[in-house]
Amino acid sequence: MTTFENLTDPDAPELFPASFPRDGFPRWEWTARPAAVPTAAWTTETTHRDGQQGGLPLTVEAGAPIYGLMCAFTGGSGGLRPAALFVHPAPGPRILQAALERHAGGAPVEPTTWIRASRKDTELVGGLGVRETGMLASASDYHTFHKFRPGGRRQAAEAYLDAVRAVLDAGLRPRLHLEDATRAPEEFVLPFAEAVMAVCAEHGPALRPKFRVCDTMGLGLPYDHVAAPRSVPRWIRALRSLGVAPEDLEFHPHNDTHLVVANCLAAIQAGCAVVNGTLLGTGERTGNAPLEAVLLHIAGMGLMDEPLPDFHVLNDLADLYAGLGRPVPPTYPLYGKDAHRTRAGIHADGLNKFWWMYAPFDVPRLLGRPLEVSLTRDSGLAGLVFLIRQHTGRELPKDDPDLLRVHDALMAEWDAGRQTAAEWEEVESLLAAPVTADVS
Numbered sequence: 001m002t003t004f005e006n007l008t009d010p011d012a013p014e015l016f017p018a019s020f021p022r023d024g025f026p027r028w029e030w031t032a033r034p035a036a037v038p039t040a041a042w043t044t045e046t047t048h049r050d051g052q053q054g055g056l057p058l059t060v061e062a063g064a065p066i067y068g069l070m071c072a073f074t075g076g077s078g079g080l081r082p083a084a085l086f087v088h089p090a091p092g093p094r095i096l097q098a099a100l101e102r103h104a105g106g107a108p109v110e111p112t113t114w115i116r117a118s119r120k121d122t123e124l125v126g127g128l129g130v131r132e133t134g135m136l137a138s139a140s141d142y143h144t145f146h147k148f149r150p151g152g153r154r155q156a157a158e159a160y161l162d163a164v165r166a167v168l169d170a171g172l173r174p175r176l177h178l179e180d181a182t183r184a185p186e187e188f189v190l191p192f193a194e195a196v197m198a199v200c201a202e203h204g205p206a207l208r209p210k211f212r213v214c215d216t217m218g219l220g221l222p223y224d225h226v227a228a229p230r231s232v233p234r235w236i237r238a239l240r241s242l243g244v245a246p247e248d249l250e251f252h253p254h255n256d257t258h259l260v261v262a263n264c265l266a267a268i269q270a271g272c273a274v275v276n277g278t279l280l281g282t283g284e285r286t287g288n289a290p291l292e293a294v295l296l297h298i299a300g301m302g303l304m305d306e307p308l309p310d311f312h313v314l315n316d317l318a319d320l321y322a323g324l325g326r327p328v329p330p331t332y333p334l335y336g337k338d339a340h341r342t343r344a345g346i347h348a349d350g351l352n353k354f355w356w357m358y359a360p361f362d363v364p365r366l367l368g369r370p371l372e373v374s375l376t377r378d379s380g381l382a383g384l385v386f387l388i389r390q391h392t393g394r395e396l397p398k399d400d401p402d403l404l405r406v407h408d409a410l411m412a413e414w415d416a417g418r419q420t421a422a423e424w425e426e427v428e429s430l431l432a433a434p435v436t437a438d439v440s
Contacts, residue, residue, distance in 0.1 A: 218256025222266030345380030
């Protein structure tokens, strides 16, 4: 017979408030905080580049409001800092100019640019008014042996370094985007990074380089115990060992193999202070790092002070994208229309009894989104009770005649073959319908 001799039975529930505070996002309770973790971390934006490449139809009329929402989101938090914009093709220059004007007037997100690491492209950025530019420097042999003719590492390194010199001569700070780093040899990346640092040192600390480690195909892994080049922590430590400061290191991943956020958190723990991605994760193929998720965890790690970004603003961004014909997928975490919706009766019953049971945090307060129930044949009376209370404030017992009448009417439709869920508008109509007397 089982006696549960070691099982405790406290008078009050243990809800782990240090990890799951009622007034904020879930927190990391470090058991052993890695020494490499930076004292602060933040994000940078690339919607106007990667988002556009991913099919977001950016016009000046759309691009400028997106920049404005970025600024409204980050506010005075410092959670989102620079944003990269195209200098070509159109309408990139006009969106960039509008952003530069707003930044000059106090908007918090600093516009930067993105070019290929070629001397020809550097001619496009010299007089724009930006302080730094990203430079695409393809790092893997997949690229260096096939983009150049005749091809090879030395030819690529020399071309990139020549472009760095041109950017420095223009008085701009170079940000080297190490494309496809998670398939690149250290024998190329590290000597090249050292050469860039040496050239930049001649121009003083204000123009020291930044390095962006790009997991271009989403092949990076968040673990130390895998070999180079796939280990994201190994790449961060390798560049840190050259003397690159955490704030001068960025990680730019894609989500092709579902590891985008895990890899971001691994990069931060290894000593990278900056994650590059997009709000709501828009981008090429499967998308970029969703910055709202990364910032949620940065806050949980204790790497961001109050005030936090205004996560409510991203509801407006989701609406804007829907208006552009690129809506957030319904099941997209945090901001999809079904992200906080249940159709299960057992979940609805839990929400009725103690709503924290089926909420990861205070979603309505922190995100400005409701906890929702859509009624199906599996939702039971509990789902109907929740929906009525949510929309009217009425707390109906499960034997309430109106409740039973509406439930029976919906069940009759599902029994007859209906496949769609019932939303509040239909329930409201059924509640308001007059009761028909039984004359049988």
